[in-house]
Amino acid sequence: MAQLRIPGPTPCPDEVLQAMTKQMINHRGPEFAQIVQGITDQLKTFFQTENDVFILTGSGTGGLEAAVVNTLSPDDKVLSISIGVFGDRFATIARTFGAEVTPLNFEWGKAADVDEIRRALEADTAIKAVLVTHNETSTGVTNDLEAISALIKEFDKLILVDAVSSLSAIDLPVDKWGCDVVVTGSQKGWMVPPGLAMISISEAAWQAHAQAKMPRFYWDFSKAKIYLEKGQTPWTPGMPMVFALAKALDMMAKEGLFNILARHIKIGQMTRDGVKTLGLPLFADEKYASNSVTSVAGAGSLNIKKLITIMREEHGIVLGGGQLTLGGKIFRIGHMGFVSEADIQGVLDALKIALPKAGFGG
């Protein structure tokens, strides 16, 4: 069995996979209502929020679309803070649905600069909402969301957060930082297969929702809220992942949020230290390097595509490549969710053998 070390989907514990063999039940019946209500309460603990939290059937991208269409109207001015592929995607979604997007893009591999965000907010007081990525999966950079959120709240703007590859792996106290809409995906830090997006909505986001005129049906928060009161989802949900999430949340509750976060910090550091010891440069600005995914730059005559192939074929370890313009220029090691130090040691040991074969040093 190959070991999956891409930044999502991530490997799932056996107990979580087994949870999906549960036979289908009535999604409008009492047993399912109990499961949905239990999960929702547990999710609030991991989101560190008392806001509404909904479970949507779809990918993280679906969750980002939900965040946009539920809170904005066509022609609304939106500031997009992007540090990579997923930041750009968030902006594209908003633009697709008619928002007037001001892009504030930073060099890939760097975090967003808070002073530049301040200048952008000062430059256009008509901005209504800010889109920001907490952890940029494509570059392995974690933005300083605490500082960014504080700034955006100072300007009294709505803040929509892509936390797809951070939440539950990297600290994100939603209420403390005042994040209005926060989106995550089941296949990242949650140890669950892909297919669900989980999303929190603040009181300010609900107020925006009441005015928001972008068309929405499937993703509509109002419907999600009405149905959740009955322990249901508006549409038939991806039931296996709901069962899986219930099991994963039980396991996560046992480990405890702060232990999980500490484990990710430790493993993130171990990964970066290990990569540097092998002589490879980190792609991400180390001050903002992600604890859920490490991006590694090429060096010397290293053939990154060849390295990824050798790692898969000879070591059974699947690494992530670079996306779009980063193709062939970086590789990525996912370490979120169900991951241990031994897993990463295995990756580092295999890299040591594979690197010379892929043209590096040796």
Place this chain on the structure above:
Amino acid sequence: MAQLRIPGPTPCPDEVLQAMTKQMINHRGPEFAQIVQGITDQLKTFFQTENDVFILTGSGTGGLEAAVVNTLSPDDKVLSISIGVFGDRFATIARTFGAEVTPLNFEWGKAADVDEIRRALEADTAIKAVLVTHNETSTGVTNDLEAISALIKEFDKLILVDAVSSLSAIDLPVDKWGCDVVVTGSQKGWMVPPGLAMISISEAAWQAHAQAKMPRFYWDFSKAKIYLEKGQTPWTPGMPMVFALAKALDMMAKEGLFNILARHIKIGQMTRDGVKTLGLPLFADEKYASNSVTSVAGAGSLNIKKLITIMREEHGIVLGGGQLTLGGKIFRIGHMGFVSEADIQGVLDALKIALPKAGFGG
């Protein structure tokens, strides 16, 4: 273990549930590409089409939204043929995204009248597309889609079909009948848990797509097409259901489409005969009664809510209630996908015992 006899989600064979315990793999890698391409080819057999077929992560309702936003522009005139809850929902989606919807609603329990559809199409030549439900899950009625499609093609309109609870259980030769967009859901006739919508797109639908201006991102067919060429989906898919669908399609291929359809015809007839033998009236016009779900009307002093509770608590059989205005007035027996005559005999035997306790005859 309770036996689920609601019209979706439907029970899954053990082999299908077990298929979901497969560990996650790279959704951009060669193994997954092979699975996606294999499934897509098999789906075309069951859709009886050479059109493009896409797998979307979402519910059937998500698939209906995809059908609308990919082929229409705001202010487009749309004729909505509705015979129940899901027909009304399809119209609401189109209206939500700005279409000018002319509703053509028929009495619940009846099929759509083809002559009335002709008059509606004659009355407004500006109509661009027609929304039609093949099998209305809320009333247990199957429209004469062959006749309706022929008529709509005579007028050269686009036809968008909700086949969520028909496809693979009730005959729907997509190409022969000229259906432009056809939507189905994994949790109905496919013996797979909920979480995927499968959708076919004709050449005429692609032409409409090229002009269609409703905003779309997550559901965009263009993106689905580009990624499918690589054996991928644009966004991380609901992987467990993809694994489940691969297994279910193998089982379905062994049984064969026409044997599956014949089994549903036989079981549909058996259910209706059994219900009538118990002295209960069918809710659906028998000429158009569905072979995937049977709706049963109340009679005498029967308390339908009580009957459903007794069936669940004393017999371990979960029946569907009536939706919206049909609540307490009908109950529904789902018989699509993984269902045998023995399953239905079990329902009928239990009903015979439960009915007197719920105030009927006895």
